[in-house]
Amino acid sequence: MHKLLTFFYLLTLSCWSQNPIQSSLNLMPWPQEVQENEQQFTVTPNLTIAINGPSGMRVPHTATSFLRRLSNRSGVFINEGFPAPFSNDSTASITVNFKTIAALSIETDESYNLQVTANGISINATTDVGAIRGLETLLQLLENDATSYYFVGVNITDAPRFVWRGLMIDVSRHFHSVDVIKRNLRAMASVKMNVFHWHLTDDQGFRVESKTYPKLHTVASDGLYYTHEQIKDVVAYANKLGIRVIPEFDVPGHATAILTAYPELGSKPDASYTIERFSGVFNPTLNPIIEDTYTFLENLFTEIAPLFPDAYFHIGGDENAGKHWNENEAIQQFKADNNLATNHDLQTYFNIRLEKILNKLGKHLVGWDEIMTPNMPKTAVIHSWRGENEGLQKGGTLIEAAQKGYKTILSNGFYIDRMESVIKHYQTEPIGTISLSAEEEACILGGEVTMWSELVTSLTIDSRIWPRTAAIAERLWSNKTVTDVNHMLKRLQVINYNLEAVGITHLRNKAVVLRNLTNNQNIDALKTLTNICEPLKIYSRNEGGTEYKTYSPFTLFADACTADAMDALQFNHLVKHFLADKNEATSAEIKILLTRWADQYELFSKLEKNPKLTPLEPLSLNLSQVSATLLNLLNGKKVPKKTLKECKKQITLLKQPFADTELMIVNNLELLFEALK
Amino acid sequence: MHKLLTFFYLLTLSCWSQNPIQSSLNLMPWPQEVQENEQQFTVTPNLTIAINGPSGMRVPHTATSFLRRLSNRSGVFINEGFPAPFSNDSTASITVNFKTIAALSIETDESYNLQVTANGISINATTDVGAIRGLETLLQLLENDATSYYFVGVNITDAPRFVWRGLMIDVSRHFHSVDVIKRNLRAMASVKMNVFHWHLTDDQGFRVESKTYPKLHTVASDGLYYTHEQIKDVVAYANKLGIRVIPEFDVPGHATAILTAYPELGSKPDASYTIERFSGVFNPTLNPIIEDTYTFLENLFTEIAPLFPDAYFHIGGDENAGKHWNENEAIQQFKADNNLATNHDLQTYFNIRLEKILNKLGKHLVGWDEIMTPNMPKTAVIHSWRGENEGLQKGGTLIEAAQKGYKTILSNGFYIDRMESVIKHYQTEPIGTISLSAEEEACILGGEVTMWSELVTSLTIDSRIWPRTAAIAERLWSNKTVTDVNHMLKRLQVINYNLEAVGITHLRNKAVVLRNLTNNQNIDALKTLTNICEPLKIYSRNEGGTEYKTYSPFTLFADACTADAMDALQFNHLVKHFLADKNEATSAEIKILLTRWADQYELFSKLEKNPKLTPLEPLSLNLSQVSATLLNLLNGKKVPKKTLKECKKQITLLKQPFADTELMIVNNLELLFEALK
Structure with a gap:
């Protein structure tokens, strides 16, 4: 406990302290x-x-x-x-x-x-x-x-600030059983979240039993789907916890799985499709100009809608580049005949027809923010997801939707699968300083955390969702003035551990992955590394080197690592503090960490090696040597020039990714080195 | 790895080596x-x-x-x-x-x-x-x-020696979700088991949806039951794994839950019942002399039987002392009128009527060995469970049943909820040296591990079932000559870890319990203790001190401990070896363990205390002091008489249970002390 107290004491010296909360209570979300x-x-x-x-x-x-x-x-x-x-x-x-x-x-x-x-x-x-x-x-x-x-x-x-405080789980890229969903529903309820958005279909699998179109689950799911009974069970369970369930059937893009089952609905004539195994944005798209498409969707939604009593129904609508539309002459002709200048206009035509189908079923349409085109009816709900990464303003489509009179929810800034720090997500304020009329502000219903599952299985998904989602839950429930990052981090540590009690597996499964990595040897060295390494961020894990398929192993070092690597957060603050004032107490704290890192290679080197461990060898070794050198420098020992030169090289080497992770302390190792050498 | 190798090297010096296997392969069950x-x-x-x-x-x-x-x-x-x-x-x-x-x-x-x-x-x-x-x-x-x-x-x-290699899971005393059952089915398949016996009803809850008698699941389950769809899902999943599913509806005793829903079927006139919360044998019993009972059971079984395609159906039939029968005049009159001298005869009358109902449904009746009375038809299968504890010969009813021409399966010796060593279970040979005719031997179908769940929840059940069940699976699959305990133990360590890969949570959930015990502090001291302490055995955990209810906390120290505490097994063999020959290498191994135990109190004492930790304080402290004294003696240091006297007292103190566990090394600490003092 001592270490933690010191850690938070130091954090309060940092620049984050705004509207500080004095209470020692570990409540999250913080009450009004x-x-x-x-x-x-x-x-x-x-x-x-x-x-x-x-x-x-x-x-x-x-x-x-x-x-x-x-x-x-x-x-x-x-x-x-x-x-x-x-x-x-x-x-x-x-x-x-x-x-x-x-x-x-x-x-x-x-x-x-x-x-x-x-x-x-x-x-x-x-x-x-x-x-x-x-x-x-x-x-x-x-x-x-x-x-x-x-x-x-x-x-x-x-009482909550926003009425819509959601978590989206993608069960297409990797399927997650009813028990996985239920434990996450319990965790949501424990931090007062109230919307479970179930991303049920995508290129990589269609996850709902359909009695009307049985090939959807028999051909397009690899046998991994929810029966109607299971869906009813989840919806009833969520209801008991005060959580609404919004299904998403993503169309007209992200449709490879649907088209694997029913290729005749595709935009590419006579094509056949197979379930997608890679991650990315793909071209298979429903054909918006044939009536069969609407008959299919109306029959399907008519079958499925009663399973989901909620008034809202999500139709996706995102990331349709329209390549197969461009290549299809009949579709181009249809656009010309109907004064649809662009693919966006064509998709609006498609969306409006869907909206009518859903209205007949008593549902409001929700769609990702691409659906916000000039002709889109104001009854649709705009789900804001694009932002700086997509060349737009951060959260911009949320404000734009509200100003145009659409009800709207925010996910931009809450993409937890990007593996970024909880601090960034916590500081994503939906409205900020923008001045909105009361009516406009009322349009902003809240937000949703999005857990896209390209790179997670049921073994690791909890460690991606939690604990960061608890901090976002606070952002959506608590008063706008609750912004004390230090206090949030302190409370989050307690909440993080309490999540185990509702069945969340984020802490326990780390050891499972590390035992797998070592073939059941001593995992202490690897544990030390997981506390300073984080998985590559913003989807770069899936670029360049390894390209992951849905059935690739997700039992490797990066899968044991999480965002907000604990010791890295501590070290980086200690170094900042130490460089400012060379405080002896801070130096002592730094030495404890450096000693741990210097020592871990001895344990690592004792492990019987296997191919999964090989890529970590240079990380473990160089980290150990750099830490030893820095310890000597901190202790005022004389370090040979050759060693210093070597250390600089080693730090450079440590800047590269190892086994799809990055060493989160490397920049501060370098700053410390430059200051001490 | 070094430690393990030494450990097994030493074990091979013990008395267990019979029919030694030379291969280094980690196969279990060992092939023919x-x-x-x-x-x-x-x-x-x-x-x-x-x-x-x-x-x-x-x-x-x-x-x-x-x-x-x-x-x-x-x-x-x-x-x-x-x-x-x-x-x-x-x-x-x-x-x-x-x-x-x-x-x-x-x-x-x-x-x-x-x-x-x-x-x-x-x-x-x-x-x-x-x-x-x-x-x-x-x-x-x-x-x-x-x-x-x-x-x-x-x-x-x-190929297997026996055709029936089962695991029974009791889901009445504590309910376990479909995912818990499925992960155990996967684990069973990984060691080639082929029968899942589902103990679905008991005094503490009726766990199956009934459309015919809905109060069974609405009133008598606390909302914890399987729907028909869930049962079909489990049965289909088991089938894919080559596992048959045998349901058990335990009657006429163990019927408190049934009678909570339908008290009019009970043997005590005008009684009302409530779901039982304690463990034990209770009096509520179906009334065997009213036709309503048979109508109820026939309707219920007719509804339920199609969910279970297997030819066998278990009706329990155990532990009916007949107290409520004795107290009911009409029942006593019925016995007199029908020449039924004893309650056993009356139960046979009941069983025979059930057998006819089940035969109509195409099912063979299976029952616990109390059903083996003189008039019981030979078409019934006798499930041998009673033994020395019940005043009978070990496995005696199995042999008796076979000799009488009943098909039969063995569970006596495979009661893993008694928390005894895997070695004892492994050495339970169903037939042994008894000479049987070929026909008699063919009657012995195999055996079943029984996981009664009075003292386990879904958090801990895996750590009770596994890995011991894997060794029993070998007993039932492998040749009778495969009896090398050392080789089994070595292989079991690898199998134990591999079980994580099919989702078994026995290793990971230990840390969850220990984090709960410490409120998320350093758990290393407690880990050390769990490796030498075992839960009180043979149901004594539920006697004397704490009496557990179904909703008592099962998140305490005893729940983190398991049978076959790893370090205790090692220490006890080292001491036996050392006392025989005073070998220096053995002494060195013993010192490593004693040092670990001497040191653990320092860590323990640093923990912020809470009421869950309090009962462990004297264990931790006295163990630390005894270990320190023994280390000094082993190292040839002079130990003051006062300290020796104190040590003797401390050892005596350590013989008592702490927090429902026993210290498995205490006898060998004493032997070592007596030898060295």
Whole structure:
């Protein structure tokens, strides 16, 4: 614990501190109003929960799960394993009061008040969804000393800033079973997220059983798809957690899987297709000028829509370059005949027809921001994803959509598959300083984290989603003024570990990958490396060197590494601080890290080698030598010129990627070296 | 690796070596015939699999899974991610030949031949089930050096000794989701097991959706049950792996959950029931003298039986003491009227009526060995479970059943929930030296591991089932002469780790429990303790001190510990060896362990305490002090008398349980102390 405290002490000296939060509570997302009262409610075997509200599934489910998690974390053998109905002579420890069972929508009231005193705990909410949000806050108030666990005394009044706080999971590039989805739904609920966007189809697989078009799942899924029963199960489970489920059927592009099953719907005459195995943007596209396409989509959506009770339905609509449209004479003729100047206009024609189909089914159309063309009806929801990488302004399409009167949600800035730091995502403020009218601002529903799955399997997906998504959940729930990065990072460490209790596998599966890497030898050296290396960012892992297919091994070193490599974050701040003031205490902290890195090669070198380890040898060795040299310099020892020259070379060498990862400390190793040599 | 080698070297000096196996291959179960040819087949990106046989699901499924596991383990980016159909000009690396698609039954041919040479690999089998057994053997032949992965050259001819090699999982005492079941099915297939016995009902919950009697799942399951679709999914998945699924509906005892839903079927007039939360044997029992009971069971079984295509159906029948029968006058009158002298006779009457119902449904009745009463028809299968603990001979009912002409399977000796050593289970030979006629021997179908789940949740169940079940799988597959315990233990270490690759969570979840125990602090001290402590055995964990309910915390120290605590096994053998010959090398090995134990308290003492850690403090401290004293004695240092006296006390103290675990080294600490003091 000592190390962590020092670490955060140092971070507070950095430039990030804005609107600092003084409280030591580990709440995330941070509530709108928090008052502490210096009391505690102690957890004993006699703890009980009473439910005071109309009967429904959500509160009993979450209260039962609350009791299990409380018992598991505290070790207290709670006598009553289930909540009880409220009665007037109730002496329950925790009373959960609410007035109505909510129908989930963008109108759902999620507000609650939570009071904890030494004598009892009460949650008051208008709806059962607000009540379960309050129970999650309460569990985050659990703390302990040597002799007991207790809830910290507070009075919290809370409600979300945005109504749409989502996580998208792509199950096409890699399939993820119902259990993987459910554990992520539990984790979402634990940080008060309320939309699960299920990216169900793409070039690499169609993941839904279709009774109308069975080739979609028999031919285009490799046998990996959800049955209708499984979808109903997931939707019902999400509903119990107060989470809406939005399906996405990505058309007219990203359609290779659909066309593998039904090639006659493609834009390339007489083509045949096979399920895509690589990552990227591909040309297979539905043919927008034949009625069969619309018949197909109407029948399919008519079959599928009832599985998803939510009012919104996502049709993708992204990344259609239109190559196969350009090559198809009939399509070009159709454009000319219908005054559709560009492929964009043609796609708008397609989208408008889809919107009508969905309207008949009682659904609002949602699409990625390419659908925002001049003729697109204002009933569509614009999903803003493009930004600086695509030559647009950061989050620009969100503001543009709002100003044009579209409802809109933000994902630009929340692409966690890019493997960037949580700090960057946390600082993605949807509206920022732009001045919007009340009506325009009301159009901005919220945002969604996007977990594209080209480079993740079920073994690693949790370590990509979490914990960064918890910080984004805060961005979407908490007040705009909650921007204290240091405080967020401190709280995130606790939340990160608590995610294990709902079944998230991000921490435990790291060791699985490292055991695989070593064939079950001592993994300590590799653990040290994973704490300073991060997977190559922004899709560069898939460029140049290795090109990954869907069935490539995702059990390698890069898969054990994550964004925000813990020791790197610490080291980089220490070095910045040390270079400024040459503080002795900071130097001592740096030496601890350098010693760890200097020593790791001895352990690494003892491993029986295998081809998976080979690419890490130069990383381990050179890091060890550079660290040893820097230690000598820091300790004021005389270092031979030859060694210094060698060290410079070694640092240069360490700047290259190793096994699809980058060493996140290399620049500060170099700065330290330049300052000390 | 050094430590392990030494360890096994030492074990070979012990008394266990019988029929020693010379091969270094890590195959489990050990095949009937193995010839090594000193060749290797190297794994490259060009590796392909061709399937030469009639079309079916099993071989394509297992071959695809084989390719993923091979790629994940080796890190080789295999170009073709799927097997291809065989053609005459095939140049496939691996050819899988088989003649028929098997219908799973006790008649299924599971034999195969596997040849690996430098030029290629072929599997030849009669059925597709034999073929997938061969693929599992092949994957166990994967080895590596520093530069490549390869399959070891062999000619293996193999077939099982017993046709019934099962694992029973109790999903009533604690529910386990479809994903938990599926990962265990994959693990079973990886060691060639072929029967999944699904204990679906008991006092603590009825786990199957019933459309005929919906209160069974709505009232008697706490919402934790399998839908018909989920059962079909599991059965189909098992079928792909060559695993039969036998459902168990435990009646007339173990019926509290059923009676919670339908109390009118109980033997206690006008009683009401609630789902049982404790472990044990309870009195609620179906009423065998009312027709409603048989109507209920016939309707229920008629609804459920089609979900389970297997010819066998388990009706439990165990542990009915008949207390509620004795107390019911009408039942006593019925016994008198029908010449049923004892409750056993009455239960036989009940069983015979069930047998007729099941026969109508095309099913053979299986029951625990209490059903073997004089009038029980010979078409029933006797599941032998009682033994020395129940005042009977070990495995006696198995032999008795065979001699009486019943088909029979053995579970006595395979109760892994008793938390005993794998060695004991491995040495449970079903037939032993008893002389049976060929007909009698043919009655012995095989055996089943039983995983009763009173004390496990989905977090810990894998660490109870595995790896011990793999050794039992060998007992049931391999030749009776395969009894080399040292060789088994060596192979089991490799198999143990390979189980991670099919998703078994036994290794990874230990760290989860320890992080929970420490609130996410350094877990190294606790890891050291888990390697010498084991959960209290033979259900004593649930006696005396803590009485566990189904919703008690199973996230405590005992849940992180397992049978066969690794360092304890090593230490106990080292001490035995050392006391015999005072060997210096052995002394050095002992000192390494003692140093580890002496040091762990320093780490433990640094932990911020919480109530879960408190009971471990005296264990950690006294172990540390005893180890330090023994180190001094071993090093020939003079130890004050006071310290020696203190050490003796400390050893006595360490003999008591700590946090529901026992210190498995304490007797050898004492022997060492007595020898050195």
